[in-house]
Each structure stands twice: as structure tokens, then as C-alpha cells.
Amino acid sequence: MNQRIGYARVSTDDQHLDLQRDALTQAGCSVIYEEAASGKNATRPELEQCRKALRAGDTLVVWRLDRLGRSLPDLVQIVADLEQQGVGFESLAEKIETSSAAGKLIFHVFAALAEFERGLIRERTQAGLAAARARGRTGGRKPKLDAKQIRQIKVLLRDPNTSVAEVARDYGVSRTTIYKYCGVVRPSEFIEGTT
Structure with a gap:
């Protein structure tokens, strides 16, 4: 039987999961994994448990996209991993679900934007290094002896x-x-x- 499994996250212990929990329950999630962890934190044990529980045909549901990924590239990678496992993905606030053709298209646009963002970061880094070299600065350690x-x-x-x-x-x-x-x-x- 295909399940709808929810994942809810708040950044600090002070925040409450009630709004997300209610939205996920209303969306038909039979199980909800809850976590209080910063989005910048790479270790999110509840998310890992949630991903292990998902089976082909299941759908992972989140309240908003930023609850799942630490960044756009991270989010795209997680959803790509889910897709390879045959698991659907749905974000309630953005009304995105990858089980339909339109939902997949939207998510592929996100993936393209993530790749574009990585390319821009690389270009800016290279330009910054070139500008520093033009001013006589080089990277690496400072020489031990002058x-x-x-x-x-x-x-x-x-x-x-x-x-x-x-x-x-x-x-x-x-x-x-x-x-x-x-x-x-x-x-x-x-x-x-x-x-």
C-alpha cells in the first residue's frame, strides 16, 4: 500500500511544528517525521529515518520546499534521489508534486536553476582569483621567509x-x-x- 509520509522541520527548539503537522495531517500523511534542526546543519537524523522508511510508490510530503533542502542544489539532489527510488515528492505551499508531468517539469526547471547557480558561483570565484592575481596577490600560504x-x-x-x-x-x-x-x-x- 502506497503511503504519504510527511517531514516537518523547524530551525530551533523555540519554534513550533503545529502548523506543519496540521497541514501534513490534512494532506493525508499517515506518518510524520519531525525535527528541530537548522537547515544549514548537514546532519538531520529524522530526515534520514524518513528517507529509509520510504518505499517505491510512496510520496514524501513537506509543508514548504525550504523545510527539506538546505539549499536549492541540496533540494534538487534529495528529490532526484527520491525519483530514482520510485518515490514521489510533494510540497504543499508551492503546490509542486513530482508524480505528474507538470510537477516533474517544474522540478526540472529548479534543477536547471540550481546548475545555473553553481556555474555562476564558479565564474565569480574564477573572476575574483584573476582580479587578485592582476593586483599581485596569489593564493596559498604566506611564504615562511621574506x-x-x-x-x-x-x-x-x-x-x-x-x-x-x-x-x-x-x-x-x-x-x-x-x-x-x-x-x-x-x-x-x-x-x-x-x-
Whole structure:
């Protein structure tokens, strides 16, 4: 027997589920999973239990779309997963249900918008990085040694009695960093184990 299963969520413990519960009951939901969790929170145990309870032919019903997904891409992914399982989806406030051709069309428009949004975010990120590079800024970590320190280290290491390990300790970096930034090659330190 196909069931209509409801999912209701509020963001905080202060809010009440009464409005959603009443709407889902009136829409014919025999079981309602209820949760108090932020939409930004990835872990929603009641939603997971609800999804496990759904069988092919069932319909997941929510009061509003924002009760189910954390974002448009998240919502589209959840509904796509439901569709693969043969489970219908219905949102009461927006009057969207994926069991009809018109409902599926509307949801595919949402999916296209979600993909468009992801593309815009990628483009803005790339444009921001390009603008930063044009101003001379590069991403990644700040260098461990500045140009003045590198010059000082090179002067210190001209003295054969100064070990790379001592300089590295004094500057608070590893020997590898000294070799990398100063181009120092002292194979004898590796062989003799004086580092």
C-alpha cells in the first residue's frame, strides 16, 4: 500500500511544528517525521529515518520546499534521489508534486536553476582569483621567509662553520625550508649527520 509520509522541520527548539503537522495531517500523511534542526546543519537524523522508511510508490510530503533542502542544489539532489527510488515528492505551499508531468517539469526547471547557480558561483570565484592575481596577490600560504631573511640566511651560510640546522632553528623553520628558499646544498650535513 502506497503511503504519504510527511517531514516537518523547524530551525530551533523555540519554534513550533503545529502548523506543519496540521497541514501534513490534512494532506493525508499517515506518518510524520519531525525535527528541530537548522537547515544549514548537514546532519538531520529524522530526515534520514524518513528517507529509509520510504518505499517505491510512496510520496514524501513537506509543508514548504525550504523545510527539506538546505539549499536549492541540496533540494534538487534529495528529490532526484527520491525519483530514482520510485518515490514521489510533494510540497504543499508551492503546490509542486513530482508524480505528474507538470510537477516533474517544474522540478526540472529548479534543477536547471540550481546548475545555473553553481556555474555562476564558479565564474565569480574564477573572476575574483584573476582580479587578485592582476593586483599581485596569489593564493596559498604566506611564504615562511621574506626576501630580507633569505638574504641574511645566505650571508650566514657562507661561513662553513654555520650549520643549516642552527640557522633553521634560529629562524623557526625547517632545514627543508632553508634549502628551498636559499638554494643551499650541503651534502656533507646529510652524510655526517650534523643536522
